[in-house]
Each structure stands twice: as C-alpha cells, then as structure tokens.
Amino acid sequence: MTTSLLELRGVNAFYGSAHILQGVDLSVQSGERVAVVGRNGVGKTTIVNTLLGIAAMRGGSVHMRGESLLKLAGHTAATHGIAVVPQGRMILPNLSIEENLKLGASLRRPGEWTLDRIYGLFPMLAERRRSPGTALSGGQQQMLAIGRALMANPDLLILDEPSEGLAPVIVDELEKLLRDLTETGVAILLIEQHLRLVLDLAERFYVLSKGHVSETGLMKDVDRETLQARIMQ
Ligand SMILES: Nc1ncnc2c1ncn2[C@@H]1O[C@H](COP(=O)(O)OP(=O)(O)OP(=O)(O)O)[C@@H](O)[C@H]1O
Numbered sequence: 001m002t003t004s005l006l007e008l009r010g011v012n013a014f015y016g017s018a019h020i021l022q023g024v025d026l027s028v029q030s031g032e033r034v035a036v037v038g039r040n041g042v043g044k045t046t047i048v049n050t051l052l053g054i055a056a057m058r059g060g061s062v063h064m065r066g067e068s069l070l071k072l073a074g075h076t077a078a079t080h081g082i083a084v085v086p087q088g089r090m091i092l093p094n095l096s097i098e099e100n101l102k103l104g105a106s107l108r109r110p111g112e113w114t115l116d117r118i119y120g121l122f123p124m125l126a127e128r129r130r131s132p133g134t135a136l137s138g139g140q141q142q143m144l145a146i147g148r149a150l151m152a153n154p155d156l157l158i159l160d161e162p163s164e165g166l167a168p169v170i171v172d173e174l175e176k177l178l179r180d181l182t183e184t185g186v187a188i189l190l191i192e193q194h195l196r197l198v199l200d201l202a203e204r205f206y207v208l209s210k211g212h213v214s215e216t217g218l219m220k221d222v223d224r225e226t227l228q229a230r231i232m233q
C-alpha cells in the first residue's frame, strides 16, 4: 500500500472539555482533491484546528507521508507541507497586500512559489500590492488568502469554506485555479457546505456529522441530491 500524504486515524479533538471530533478517519493522497462536507457546527473547521494545534488532539493519530505528527501546532503543519486558507479568509487589515503575502512565507519550505509567481497568477494583487488587504472584494481577498498559503510551498492546501460569499462566476474561476494547482502536484482538502464547488472539483468526499465521518466515497458515484441527503441525515 502506498503511504498517504495526510492520514488521520481515530482522531479525537477537544476545545477544553468539549469533545468535538469523535474518532475521525480521513486520508488525502498526493495531488488528490478531497472534500469534507457537513452541516453547520459538525466539526469541519475543528479538523483544520486540530492540524494547527488550536483544538487539542487526545487520542488518535495524524501522519504526514507516514511520519507521525505528535505535537501539533501551526508550525508543525507548515513545516510538514500543510497550508491553510482559513474560514473567513483572515486577511490582516493593518497589513498591505504584499505584507499579507509575505506572512505566508514565514515558515516557508523550499519550492517554486515566490511573490512574483503569485503576482503572475493574480495580477490584480500586484497592481494593488501597497493597498490594505481589506481594500479588496470578497473574491479578491480569497485569492489573496490562497496566494498567502501558496507562499509556504505546500504539498497540501486546505481550504475552509472558500466559496462562502462569492458570486458564482468567481467560484468558477476558483475551481479552475484549484484544478490547475493540483496538476502541479499540490493536493487539496476542500471543506465546504455549498456543494457547487465540491461537485465540480473533488474526486472523493467525506460526510462529517456530529464529529465523525458518517460516509465516504467517490464523487463520481453520487449526484447532488444524494450527497445533499447524506449531509442532512
Ligand atoms: N474555540 C472553540 N471553543 C469551544 N467550542 C468551539 C470552538 N470552536 C468551535 N466550537 C464548537 O465546536 C463545534 C464544531 O465547530 P466547527 O467550527 O468545527 O464546525 P463547522 O462544521 O466548521 O461549522 P461551520 O459550518 O459553521 O463552519 C461547534 O459546536 C462549535 O460551537
């Protein structure tokens, strides 16, 4: 069996005494596009927060390329090649666009992503590099958050509700961009409540309900109605 890029086994995670993730099993292979779907509050963001050491893992394991990540923290994820585009984008309002991008490089791994390459991908960021990050529209802020994550040269890009608040035409652009990225070998873990991007982009899915995976499968085996029904169960 080949080693997964990311593998969570039986992960239990807590905020204080609140037991949120209850035995989550999930894997992502190199270059794969995987979605996690689920209703409000089922623990989707807590998966990300566990990898970043914000929620406490007590029980279970996380491996990156077969290597056990015991003490999880933001820098653990980054140094092992995981970059996150957080829910709500988290653009720092007092920093310029360029400063926001440079933040993503603070725990940079060797690789091909540079400021110039991000500006090549998103020319509107280059034009406005000295403006505050929050001067951008929602879609542009999402591109900035993606650019910031790519500055770390990740092998795995995790996006938490990236299509939230975006117009359909921007979601289409995002889909193409993410698809092109995986063609360069980057894997994607897409966390979404809205199924449009999931259906267009992901190859495999996990349905999360109340802190555990209630269903997993290949996207080609389900249609929108089936997936929606599984989420609502
Ligand atoms: N920092 C925190 N401290 C305590 N409880 C939290 C914290 N963050 C989230 N929770 C709780 O943990 C549960 C899971 O939250 P989480 O944010 O992972 O859900 P989600 O699936 O991402 O939801 P959404 O779709 O709204 O983004 C919820 O009951 C939430 O209230």
Ligand SMILES: [Mg+2]
Pocket: 044, 045, 046, 087, 160
């Ligand atoms: Mg969330």
